[in-house]
Amino acid sequence: MKNFKELILKAQRGDHNAQEELLKMYKPLLIKESVVDGVYDEDLYQELCYRFLVCIERFVF
Secondary structure (H helix, E strand, O other), X not given: OOOHHHHHXXXXXXXXXXXXXXXXXXXXXXXXXXXXXXXXXXXXXXXXXXXXXXXXXXXXX
């Protein structure tokens, strides 16, 4: 695995591979948080993925 900080910086610069790698790392958490009343919500998952990428974009070290 690449250095986490380097991965974040690449993702912030628009590197789609870095963004995809971060999404893969956090996929289990995103899926877990996409379950409402025991039912998986695909729309919620997609929204969480979008918000996750927005947060990465705005993150400052």
